[in-house]
Amino acid sequence: MRLYLQTIPFTPLAKVLRAGLLTALIVLPTSPSVTIAQSSAQFDIVLANGRVMDPESNLDAVRFIGIRNGKIAAISTRPLRGRTMIDAKGLVVAPGFIDLHSHGQDDENYRYKARDGVTTALEMEVGVSPVAAWYAQREGKSLINFGATVGHIPVKMAVMKDTGGFLPRDNALNRRSTPDEVRQVTDLIKQGLDEGALGIGFGINYVPTTTRAEVFDLFAVAAERGVANYVHVRHAGAVEPGSAIGALQEVLADAAGTGASLHVVHITSTCLRQTAICLSMIEGAALRGLDVTTEAYPYTATQTRLESAIYDEGWQERLGITFKDLQWVTTGERLTAETFARYRKEGGSVIGHSIPEEISRLAAANPRVMVASDGLIENRLGHPRGAGTFARVLGVYVREQKALSLMDAIRKMSLLPAQRLAKIVPAMRSKGRVKVGADADLTIFDPATVIDRATFEQPALFSEGIRHVLVGGVFVVRDEKLVEDAKPGKAVRRTNR
Numbered sequence: 001m002r003l004y005l006q007t008i009p010f011t012p013l014a015k016v017l018r019a020g021l022l023t024a025l026i027v028l029p030t031s032p033s034v035t036i037a038q039s040s041a042q043f044d045i046v047l048a049n050g051r052v053m054d055p056e057s058n059l060d061a062v063r064f065i066g067i068r069n070g071k072i073a074a075i076s077t078r079p080l081r082g083r084t085m086i087d088a089k090g091l092v093v094a095p096g097f098i099d100l101h102s103h104g105q106d107d108e109n110y111r112y113k114a115r116d117g118v119t120t121a122l123e124m125e126v127g128v129s130p131v132a133a134w135y136a137q138r139e140g141k142s143l144i145n146f147g148a149t150v151g152h153i154p155v156k157m158a159v160m161k162d163t164g165g166f167l168p169r170d171n172a173l174n175r176r177s178t179p180d181e182v183r184q185v186t187d188l189i190k191q192g193l194d195e196g197a198l199g200i201g202f203g204i205n206y207v208p209t210t211t212r213a214e215v216f217d218l219f220a221v222a223a224e225r226g227v228a229n230y231v232h233v234r235h236a237g238a239v240e241p242g243s244a245i246g247a248l249q250e251v252l253a254d255a256a257g258t259g260a261s262l263h264v265v266h267i268t269s270t271c272l273r274q275t276a277i278c279l280s281m282i283e284g285a286a287l288r289g290l291d292v293t294t295e296a297y298p299y300t301a302t303q304t305r306l307e308s309a310i311y312d313e314g315w316q317e318r319l320g321i322t323f324k325d326l327q328w329v330t331t332g333e334r335l336t337a338e339t340f341a342r343y344r345k346e347g348g349s350v351i352g353h354s355i356p357e358e359i360s361r362l363a364a365a366n367p368r369v370m371v372a373s374d375g376l377i378e379n380r381l382g383h384p385r386g387a388g389t390f391a392r393v394l395g396v397y398v399r400e401q402k403a404l405s406l407m408d409a410i411r412k413m414s415l416l417p418a419q420r421l422a423k424i425v426p427a428m429r430s431k432g433r434v435k436v437g438a439d440a441d442l443t444i445f446d447p448a449t450v451i452d453r454a455t456f457e458q459p460a461l462f463s464e465g466i467r468h469v470l471v472g473g474v475f476v477v478r479d480e481k482l483v484e485d486a487k488p489g490k491a492v493r494r495t496n497r
């Protein structure tokens, strides 16, 4: 008996061999199919009878998946035998979700991510510094895969001796960098790239004294190194001067002027009611040859630090909200003019209910807009996006509202972010796909029940309906339970530096 693998047309032999399948394969030169000898058809894990959805090939059919040595070794219409058999009947087997914008980079956050179907969480916006130390802290200790850009914000805070934590609060906020400081920032960013950072992260809105020349020069560094810039742009909202549209024009122009790749983060919370025009600008730039992409989280509120520049004078007009639309994360209370002033002095996280539902739906429905959480849960407090982003898109926008197809949603959560990184991290070509040779980073969920449970009042609630999650062929979630002590997460790091 022969077991037939999923047809992989025109796959060059060398590529298949590189994928490590040499011992198991007999390739029939005239046939696009690949067969394996039965003697080697024993797998570590078999996912049986699942609805396999691969956003690259558009395969959407019931199959058996055989996993061996952390890789997908077979995709078959016929039964396969594995040491561990998982009945996936009625469940979708999708590539593990890749979250390009995940601030929570610790055990607590990785658990919420895994239960939301995320197998790779990347801190691309704020980024990190120093880069080598950040990777070293997580190596061999992480539930899911991790990675980061070198961050303009943390570098600038270090050089300017800002006393803030995650975001600046004084020196990097209030004064211009000296020419010598600008040089030091550039050197540290180059060092971060030398250490394997995945690009350069920017939050220009948080360091508003950063000049346009500084940003342009750093885009030129990214272009020279072949990496992308992941940017929270200079302004949010519609008030001119200082609109989101103007801010988007700045980075599109810098990308065009330097040749650098650009990824614009959380398009809805930046552009608000002008999200449609911002998406047209990005799409138009891409159609004309710029490498520019974007993302959104599926919620109607933002979260950031109240003491940050986002809430500088004029915020009500800019963001189209007022005190009662702000929710203090520690207590859940809505703010007043008085508590706003007090908490801003104290510092802390605040949720801003500023994104209209139709804007959230517009971005969720757009097949080009990646899904990314922007999430951060700290001691069970935070924004629900840190726990529920991916299940929410699948449950609310796909199943309940039918705003987009299930395959498009999966593509926005897996293949598109993998492709965003593939140019600089060739290993990403083995993620975001369900195909033979790909990493066995897989999310198996029930499309009829998958849903987020995290709310603004209770953000630390796991999603439901994400049945099993595998990272490199190792269960991190099994039967909707976290696997204690699993640490299969690997670094996603730039290697061709």
Ligand SMILES: [Zn+2]
Pocket (backbone or CB within 6 Å): 125, 203, 232, 265, 266
């Ligand atoms: Zn941001």
